[in-house]
Amino acid sequence: MNAWLLTCNQDVFDLASFRQDGHELQSWSVVRYRRELADGDRFVMWITGSKGGLIGRGRFTGPPTQQASSPDEYWQEDPGQRWYAPLVMDEWLDEPVPRSEFTEDPRFLGTSPFRTLFAGNPHRLSDDQWEAFNKAFEQRRTPGSPNWEPRPGDTIPRGDLHGLYGGSRVGDISTCTESGNVLLFASPHTKHRQGCRNGWAEDGTFHYIGEGSDGDQDFASTNNTAIRDHTQEGLALRLFDGDGDVVRYVGEFAVDPSAPYDYADVPKPGGGSTRRVIRFHLLPVGIASQPASVPVGCEYRVADDTVEPAAAGPGPVNADLATRNLKAHRRLQNDLAAAARERGMTVLSPSAADPDFDLAWRRGDDDLVVCEVKSLTRTNEARQLRLGVGQLLDYYDLLRTRTANVRAVLWVEHEPSDSRWLGICHRAGIELAWPGREGDILV
Numbered sequence: 001m002n003a004w005l006l007t008c009n010q011d012v013f014d015l016a017s018f019r020q021d022g023h024e025l026q027s028w029s030v031v032r033y034r035r036e037l038a039d040g041d042r043f044v045m046w047i048t049g050s051k052g053g054l055i056g057r058g059r060f061t062g063p064p065t066q067q068a069s070s071p072d073e074y075w076q077e078d079p080g081q082r083w084y085a086p087l088v089m090d091e092w093l094d095e096p097v098p099r100s101e102f103t104e105d106p107r108f109l110g111t112s113p114f115r116t117l118f119a120g121n122p123h124r125l126s127d128d129q130w131e132a133f134n135k136a137f138e139q140r141r142t143p144g145s146p147n148w149e150p151r152p153g154d155t156i157p158r159g160d161l162h163g164l165y166g167g168s169r170v171g172d173i174s175t176c177t178e179s180g181n182v183l184l185f186a187s188p189h190t191k192h193r194q195g196c197r198n199g200w201a202e203d204g205t206f207h208y209i210g211e212g213s214d215g216d217q218d219f220a221s222t223n224n225t226a227i228r229d230h231t232q233e234g235l236a237l238r239l240f241d242g243d244g245d246v247v248r249y250v251g252e253f254a255v256d257p258s259a260p261y262d263y264a265d266v267p268k269p270g271g272g273s274t275r276r277v278i279r280f281h282l283l284p285v286g287i288a289s290q291p292a293s294v295p296v297g298c299e300y301r302v303a304d305d306t307v308e309p310a311a312a313g314p315g316p317v318n319a320d321l322a323t324r325n326l327k328a329h330r331r332l333q334n335d336l337a338a339a340a341r342e343r344g345m346t347v348l349s350p351s352a353a354d355p356d357f358d359l360a361w362r363r364g365d366d367d368l369v370v371c372e373v374k375s376l377t378r379t380n381e382a383r384q385l386r387l388g389v390g391q392l393l394d395y396y397d398l399l400r401t402r403t404a405n406v407r408a409v410l411w412v413e414h415e416p417s418d419s420r421w422l423g424i425c426h427r428a429g430i431e432l433a434w435p436g437r438e439g440d441i442l443v
Helices: 015-020 127-139 158-165 222-228 325-342 381-399 420-427
Strands: 003-008 027-029 042-047 053-060 065-068 081-097 123-125 155-157 173-176 181-186 206-209 236-241 246-255 261-267 274-284 346-349 359-362 367-374 405-412 430-433
Touching (some): 003 127, 081 127, 081 173, 123 127, 155 158, 158 181, 325 346, 325 359, 325 367, 381 405
Parallel strands (some): 367 405, 405 430
Antiparallel strands (some): 065 081, 206 274, 236 246
């Protein structure tokens, strides 16, 4: 991807007042290199004049288009129709970094954007020059960043959130280096605009789709790099449920150190060929208990039971994923969901604010059944049942304050060979059942 410098003459456009009044840049006028500007290209913002300098950085979100300028009080005079490139600002500095801090840097000798600041936007940057500007941002992170105040379950207008902690008011990922946070906005209720869903996966991690809506995603994106390297950079990942004006804080997450991300091929917008997206694997930090005001679950998402299971590996965290049981697990889950729906139940999948149960259902507003599904073989039966009982005890404890009545169901592939498990589950308050006994649990 390319890197650019954009200039702003405040005698022409009063950027400082524009920002102080709570506005967010969504595009910028360009006159050169229009065919070379592309979604994902990085840029820095430069204020011209004796008191100017480096003030912000961000990324373009598409090619430029010709359109009329928005007339408002921030322009000295109406600029008329121009070419504008859509963009997102990732970070602003409190004060500009003056030109004098870069003029002696050998990376700006010879071909330098400072020699052509009088020319039209944008100005091309080399990789070395981009890194020099990035280093200036890292050196000016605000000391004593504000303490994090939102608690899991709290709702907050997105504009207020950025007013407190910084970052861009648009986009799904917002890196706020000034406060040491990366804000992640997810709506597991609907399919993600990147072509697949954010949400809980069978490996117990929350899969979050990276940034980039055109072409393959990579780590040239500042925000993707911030998520991947958040531990080394001292950044906290903060997950929010919602992508509108008001969002709900879910809690703090961290990338899984054993498997931080993988890639998925998804259809390109409009159909046709596929492109590659990054799926980050996130783990909750601590127990993110939600208040009673947070509803449980979202519309049930049918599991893909045509997937080929991965080969078994040494030391599996979840035995269900390391054997042929993945396909059987998903079929069991989908069949039970269909049976519950036929009996008039509202069937649910977990949202970002919920523990990662397999499915749940309700007959009314006050009764919730949370279910864990386990496939069984002769060799893994005891291990699977132990795992399922432990998971359900955790789910029940997290959900019992959010609904009046909660039941826990362990749904297995067939009757266990050891009848002792019926008594174990009964004493733990868990209903153990298998295909053919739907009527026992769907009441």
